[in-house]
Amino acid sequence: MVATHSLRARAWRNLGLLIHGYGRTSQNKLRDAVGGRTVLVTGASFGIGEATARRLGAAGATVLIAARSSEPLQAVADAINAEGGTAHAYPTDLTEPTEVDTLVKRLIDEHGQVDVLVNNAGKSIRRSLARSYDRPQDFERTIDVNYLGPVRLTMGLLPAMRARGRGHIVNVSTQGVRPFPVAPGWSAYLASKTAFEVWMRSMALEVRGDGVTASNVYMGLVHTRMSAPTPSLSRLPGLTPQDAARLVCDAIVRKPRSITPWWSPAVSVGNTLLSRPIETMLGTVFRRGEKGSAR
Template sequence: MNETPANGSGRPIIERIASRLLYPTSRPREKSLRSEVSGRIVLVTGASHGIGKASARKLAAAGGIVVLVARSREDLEQVAAGIAAEGGIAHVYPTDMTDMDAVERLGRGLLDEHGHVDILVNNAGKSIRRSIDESYDRFHDFTRTIDVNYLGPVKLLLTLLPSMRERRQGHIVNISTWGVMMPPAPRWAAYGASKTAFDVWLRSVAAEISADKVTTTSIYMPLVHTRMSAPTDFSRVPGLTVDEASDLVCHAIAAKPREIAPWWSPGVQAWSDLTRGRAQRFMERSFRR
């Protein structure tokens, strides 16, 4: 029987236990986080809701000058007002990440107004779960996921990277997905392909920019219960809360590891590499229309 915790969060205790066992999170020391972000320009995309919003609030509380990016000005202004009420500093830059001209204007505007960006949290994302036979006349499903999850972030970094490399300072945190490390799952072709594209792009670029002291962290995020994941019924699947996921973002900034992944994912990935054919056949047998 699922019990509801007394703190009123409404989250079943059994799920909280399962989440902690499957997806332990790292909570950075406040002093370490503050030393990395205090007085620095921290850009967070997808900052109006979910992981982006929670991360922005924590980074501002640690002294970061937070730049909030998402499509809705109204939602961003509400986040900024909350940060200001807590004594933090936040600037609002409404931008549609599927509009490449707007993304370039964002990057150049930030450099003009703030001089530089110290930390970029690439959090904005688009998720679509749809079978291929329902996608024959929906090419836009693929273009909009690739624009938000891959091309938009690439365009933004092409604008910001020269400044980071010249200053020999910068850190990029990418909110990826543990699915990138796993065998491809049915119905997730658009999402998986777009997230994999940017993951490979960033890891390739990381090898080129490391000599200039620009660092990257890829967070292979497990399931997080947000409004983006809500359209798919994950109610029986243990996952992180937004607060737990934002702790991972803060840890990525404070500790700067090359990657953060669920502890169990390397074993699953090794198994899938060794049994690629059998894993694919398992997916094929398991998938039902």
């Protein structure tokens, strides 16, 4: 019985890896890329950010971690340090501009430079417009944490990277931005994630000549506390935070412009050719689901 359960769990995980992709970079290659380097990971108190920070710490990076919850954040730093790595926790609310400015100043004062920035912190909201008419804060919060905060942080660290002629910036984006077109119920989240993804791609063109590179990771479903409240997502095959961290580390080592799942080009072509029926179908499925949950 137990063996059947673990076989099923393994098959389910492998299906998640097949669909959403997996990082191929070995720990040795990661060590070559980040050993002795300073890497800032935002949103490292939980989920993908925590797993990424731990993987980087094990590979010899000096890991700087930021998020709001100071106790879990410090616990992540303590765990990395206890395993022989080097980590420093910086409790910060990315939606507060003064806190972001203070973070940038402290990082430069205390570490001199940040070699790699992983913009991972994020907030997702799944709510229909009908339930959002009197909730402008949903749009403000998502744009603050998913767009304005990371822009301010990146802008704070870019001048030193450009002056040194070296630096890499990773954005943990979502397949909801690419290759999927639009998704009813996710407007606040996807608009804010799209804003930062477009900003990143435009920024990359400006700074490339100064030796600074940028990667967008179009992450699939990852089973974290972010996806947990949506029951339909919990039932789908997805990645573990550790699998997702491997993809982020791939972006740090290989520095590609983007990491997308293997089926992304086919879906993009399908979206272009069949956008109208796909959007009609998405709208119908969403309305039926809303009626069902109202009943």
